[in-house]
Amino acid sequence: MTPDAPMESISFAELSALLAAIFEHHGTSPEVARCLAENCASAQRDGSDSHGIFRIPGYLSSLASGWVDGRAEPQVEDLAPAFISVDARGGFAQPALAAARPLLEAKARTAGIALLAIRNSHHFAALWPDVEPFAQQGLVALSFVNSFACVVPHGGHSALFGTNPIAFAAPRAQGQPLVFDLATSAIANGDVQIAAREGHQLPEGYGVDQQGQPTRDPKAILDGGALLPFGGYKGSALSMMVELLAAALTGGHFSFEFDWSGHPGAQTPWTGQLLIVIDPSHGAGNNFAERCEQLIGRMHTAGQLRQPGDRRYQQRAQAELHGIQLPAVELSKLRQLAVAGT
């Protein structure tokens, strides 16, 4: 999109409804459409350009390919006092989480900590929307999701790990929760796609081409190349941990395991996801939200003026006041998609 493209404003509710109509029109159940639309509209509202409406063509392409089941009904399994599994049955991870969320929150409050292991699921979205709601309820949440083989392990020569983000959410006594969502790759795939679309070069150290040579060209990374982990061997170890927690522990696929070559157009990784939710009210940390506020105050004093999530909340507040600003041409395309085929 060019800076001087005509813009149009749309409310969050309108964008959610429009996206839900698109999903449903392209083969999802109403419940799945509602989940994905709210997730995607939230990302767009909060300024997460790489996970907002930019993702719609990928979702629809994957649905059209038959790779992901937009009508799957997740099966929740209550396995132990603090252990829940969901078989997403080849559908999306967000409806699987939605189906288990009340039980997960209840178990976390009763047991003090609880785990949700989602398998056989497709995750194509930002991870922070999965954890933020727990912190809105006073809980601490962690999530891990693997994706598709596009990251070279430290010291290696070929892609094996996914971008494998880690998301964390913590309640604050004042203000919105502290939330971060970090790819363990040096850059998120969505940002590489945006750079390729917009013709930007990337900083050094983010990726390699198909010969395994360092490159700053996002197209060379996407065309048979691969990303590097962030922070050298440490980021690589964390990415490995995400594979183990999101796939091995859940019964899902590793990022390198699934074969989507029989489904041209497939873009949604078929893996697993882990959530860990903690209720801080049980122990001596029952003043957690106040303590979180104290830490943030000191981070500010130490010179870190912007905290994780701040930009999203600022964008959200702007969108609540003035609506979500989208290029008119993009909005027009979306409206077409709600009534016509891809």
Added chain:
Amino acid sequence: MTPDAPMESISFAELSALLAAIFEHHGTSPEVARCLAENCASAQRDGSDSHGIFRIPGYLSSLASGWVDGRAEPQVEDLAPAFISVDARGGFAQPALAAARPLLEAKARTAGIALLAIRNSHHFAALWPDVEPFAQQGLVALSFVNSFACVVPHGGHSALFGTNPIAFAAPRAQGQPLVFDLATSAIANGDVQIAAREGHQLPEGYGVDQQGQPTRDPKAILDGGALLPFGGYKGSALSMMVELLAAALTGGHFSFEFDWSGHPGAQTPWTGQLLIVIDPSHGAGNNFAERCEQLIGRMHTAGQLRQPGDRRYQQRAQAELHGIQLPAVELSKLRQLAVAGT
């Protein structure tokens, strides 16, 4: 130590007994001495030079200063089906973990996941010895510990976070558990101390001097300077998370909160520690150890030939065959410490 210093061999059991005698001689209870000695001897055996006998003077200095209570008896609190706290009562974290370990393992097996929140504790050791034993029993374990203000938050100008390591342990079907222990600082404090002692310069990007300017001089970092987080804003966010999990959630101190200025010689951070232990046998990931083995096999194929923990296990195997090799002069100093004052 110079490369041609005369070396002496000592068995793990002998070194443990010697260190226990030193701790007890300097004011700890026999149980605390046993815990700390086994931990420290394990680090030395496994080649973790920065957390082996190198730490003994720091331990003894802290004990002599009255800053840490070497005779504290940890109080275990069973708060919920999956939530345990320990008040370490101003003593070391390792005896606190030892006191709660059987209950933590039992809760993890019954509930599927369990949490141990240690507060009012001093942690001056490597973190991997705290998690590896769970993986030896087929469990997955995570731990987080904060330390003392020596790391500048991303974009900031003064030290606030500790080195704040994250440790992870996972069982493998064949071979020793997969274990990593990563400081979220660009370098561990122990390694800065060793570089200062040995007169090495550090790579760029590891620290700043007392004016907040980048420096490669380990002495300038230790003398009023500070470390940087690893991996830029991502490592900084993880370090912040460790403060929240290890201190806010447990009821312990943040790394910037405690004031040891009234105890000259104090070196052991008075903070908190969190452990999360998961039993993978409950769900569809009940073949976790086999899956872990598969991932490691593929990491090897992708060119990552050395896995986290490999070097430790190799050093351990050597030590089991040939004993732990120490400079004779160091061993002589230790033997003195077991019978005389510091």
